[in-house]
Structures are given as C-alpha cells and as structure tokens.
Amino acid sequence: DQQVKQNSPSLSVQEGRISILNCDYTNSMFDYFLWYKKYPAEGPTFLISISSIKDKNEDGRFTVFLNKSAKHLSLHIVPSQPGDSAVYFCAASGGATNKLIFGTGTLLAVQP
C-alpha cells in the first residue's frame, strides 16, 4: 500500500529552466508534507515543507504547491541549477507518531 507516490522516476531539465516534481498521496489524514533532497551515499536533506492548511510555501528558488482536493503536491525549482541534480523525495506525516511516509523518489538531472 503505497500511500505516497512519485510516478516519475526521473526528470531532465536544462539549466535555468523550471523543474517541476510531482507527488500524489492517498491518505487524507496527512497534515504535513515535506520534500527532501538526496545525493548518492548521503542522507536525505530537508528542503521545504507545507502544512495541509496551506496551498503554497516558498523558500528562495523552491516553492511547494498543495492541492488537497486532488491529493497532489508539487515542488517547483526556479531557476534550476546543475547542483540541484539529485534524487528528490516527497514525504508526508500525520498522526501521533510523526513518522514520515516517503515516496520512491524522482531523479532530477539538470543539464548545463
């Protein structure tokens, strides 16, 4: 039962353009959504989060949009840079224990 899904295993974008990474979820009880970035052989690094009561959160080049009715969120990176090349994980949390439920990740490649 995959509660958080990232249907695109990979994405390739030109430097300077927008990267849009998508994530769908099935559990309407999730109350926070987070994006993590991961380089090979390293642990995930937090990027940005959004509460379920909001529909947008912005931090520099990163913006997360949440569409609760569609149970969909997306991460926009503008402008994309080669250093953004990594695997991006969408995660959701909710309930008493705060455990994170992760998607399977999207490998972003930003071409110079």
Added chain:
Amino acid sequence: NAGVMQNPRHLVRRRGQEARLRCSPMKGHSHVYWYRQLPEEGLKFMVYLQKENIIDESGMPKERFSAEFPKEGPSILRIQQVVRGDSAAYFCASSPPMYTGGDTEAFFGQGTRLTVV
C-alpha cells in the same frame, strides 16, 4: 555543528551473523527514527524511539530486528541472523522534543550501508 552521526558507514556481514547499527542524535534531540532504503526504493519507516521508550515499531520486521535508545549512549538497531534481503541503507533521523511533523524537519544521518554476503 555535529549532526546526526551514524556508524559504521559501511558494514559487511556474513549470513547468520549479527549487525549492530549505531545512531547518535543531534545535541538536544531526544527523538530518534530509523528508516530503511532497499535498492531502487524509497525510505521505509521502521521504528520511532524516545529515550528508553519505543513509541512506534509498526515498521519493524517481526523477527530478528530490535531497536533501543538507552538513557545514555546512542540508539542501536540490531539485526540478528542477517540474510541477504537485509542488505540496504539504514538511515537514522532525529528531532527535538515537541516535533510535530512539518513544524521542524527531522535531520538525517548519512546512513549505514549493510551488505550481507
């Protein structure tokens, strides 16, 4: 600025041996989470601990796996009688008290890569 420390970074065990993975949370953090990442998959929650207490172990396999977070010292994830299917990257994350999901993010260590031969 010491982050979450995991050791060893790499661990090789023969089938049937025991594996012990250690995690020292960030200073001031009293909550520890263990996650496992199998090849080509996302991170899967295993267990959530506070000092001397297991809060949620719903992701732990029923046999051979155990976890502890003693009053003093690191959190330990222990895998007894390892099998090839246990080969994975094991990540630990810590958070401060009063962590409520997205209020503050959980900080991850660099992981331990377990290889069972």
